Amino acid sequence: MNNKSIKTHFDINVFITFLVLLLCGLGLFAFRINSEVDCTTVDFDVIANSYTTEDLIEFKSTDVSGVEWVWDFGDDAPKMYRSNVVHQFRKEGAFEVRLQMNGKCVASKKIVIAKRKKLIDPELIPNITLPKYVRVGQEVEFSNDSDFAKSWQWSFGETMAIDGNDRKEKYTYTKPGEKTILLVVNNDRRHEAKQRITVLPAIKERTTRASVSRVDPIETVLQEQIGDRPAAEIVEENQAAVEKAAEEERRIKITKDDMLQLLMGYSSRSVDDIAIRNYFCYSNIPVFNKTGERFTVSQFFKEIRDVNKIEIKEIKMIKDQKTGCIKSMTIGMRTKKGLFWKNF
Numbered sequence: 001m002n003n004k005s006i007k008t009h010f011d012i013n014v015f016i017t018f019l020v021l022l023l024c025g026l027g028l029f030a031f032r033i034n035s036e037v038d039c040t041t042v043d044f045d046v047i048a049n050s051y052t053t054e055d056l057i058e059f060k061s062t063d064v065s066g067v068e069w070v071w072d073f074g075d076d077a078p079k080m081y082r083s084n085v086v087h088q089f090r091k092e093g094a095f096e097v098r099l100q101m102n103g104k105c106v107a108s109k110k111i112v113i114a115k116r117k118k119l120i121d122p123e124l125i126p127n128i129t130l131p132k133y134v135r136v137g138q139e140v141e142f143s144n145d146s147d148f149a150k151s152w153q154w155s156f157g158e159t160m161a162i163d164g165n166d167r168k169e170k171y172t173y174t175k176p177g178e179k180t181i182l183l184v185v186n187n188d189r190r191h192e193a194k195q196r197i198t199v200l201p202a203i204k205e206r207t208t209r210a211s212v213s214r215v216d217p218i219e220t221v222l223q224e225q226i227g228d229r230p231a232a233e234i235v236e237e238n239q240a241a242v243e244k245a246a247e248e249e250r251r252i253k254i255t256k257d258d259m260l261q262l263l264m265g266y267s268s269r270s271v272d273d274i275a276i277r278n279y280f281c282y283s284n285i286p287v288f289n290k291t292g293e294r295f296t297v298s299q300f301f302k303e304i305r306d307v308n309k310i311e312i313k314e315i316k317m318i319k320d321q322k323t324g325c326i327k328s329m330t331i332g333m334r335t336k337k338g339l340f341w342k343n344f
Helices: 012-034 217-250 256-267 273-277 297-304
Strands: 044-047 057-061 069-072 084-087 093-101 105-113 133-135 139-143 152-155 168-172 177-185 193-200 286-288 294-296 309-319 326-337 340-343
Touching: 044 105, 057 093, 193 217, 256 273, 256 297, 256 309, 273 297, 286 297, 294 297, 297 326
Parallel strands: 133 193, 286 326
Antiparallel strands: 044 057, 057 084, 069 093, 093 105, 139 168, 152 177, 177 193, 286 294, 309 326, 326 340
C-alpha cells in the first residue's frame, strides 16, 4: 500500500471574509459601547417666570450626550422631539412632565399649573373729583370724568344704599367724621374707586344773650372777648384733630402676623407680589437674612415661590415713622424643595 502525502489547501478568500466579519463585529461592539447613555446624568430644566394656564414654559435637556428626545407633558398635547421645547398648559392642575432620551433613560418632574388671576388695570379705575373737607349741612358735589364710563353707582359713606347714578352727584352730610366715597362705573366692581373725605362739625351760631338792666360796658367787652376766643380755638382744635385722625387713617398698618400670612400666601400662589409691595415705601426694598446678607425683594420672592414647605421664624420690619410703609425687612427662615431644607 502506497502512502500518499496529504496536501493542505488554504483558500485566501476564506481568510479575508473571516477577517472582514471580525472587524465588523468589533466595530458594532465598539459603537454599542460608545452609544451607551449614563442615565444618572439625564435631566432637564424648567424655565418660566410663573406657572399658569397663560404662560409659555420652556423645557431644556441638560445632558449633552443626547441624540434623541421624546417629551410627554402629561396632558392631551402631542409629544415633542427636540432637546429644547416650549409648551403651554391649557388647564390648571398637577402634571408629570417626562423626558425620554436616546430611547433608554427617563427623567420626570411634577409641574403645578394655576389658573391665571385677573389683574387690575389701573387705567380702568375711575377718578373722583371731590373736596378734601366739608362741613355737616354743607352741600358737596362729586363728579367723574372718565371717558370709558357709561354708568355710575355712587356711595357717599353714610348709608349702605346707592346714593346716586349720574356722572355728577350732590350730597349733604348729616354727621361728622371720615367718610369713604365709593364709585363703580360700568358695573365693574373689580375696578371700583375709593376716596376719603373729612366731614367737619357744623359751625354753631352764637346765641344772643338777654340784656340785663344794669351792665358794665367794660365787663361786657371782656366777656365777649373771653367768649369768642375759646369758640375760635375749639373750631381750630376740632379741625386739627380731624386732620390728625385722617392722617392716622391713611397711615399704612401691617403687623408681623399680617406679613407672615402674605408671604405664606405668595408661596402657595394665593397672593400676588403686588399685594405685598403695596405695603413697601418703594417697590424693591432690601431684604436681609439673619447673617446680614442683602437681597432684593425680587430675589427673596424667588426663594419662597413654589417651595414644598416654608418655615419663617423671625420677621423684622423697618418702617417709615410718618407713613408706616416698610423700608426694609430682616427675615429668618428656611425652605424645603424636594428632600432637603435650605436656610435663607
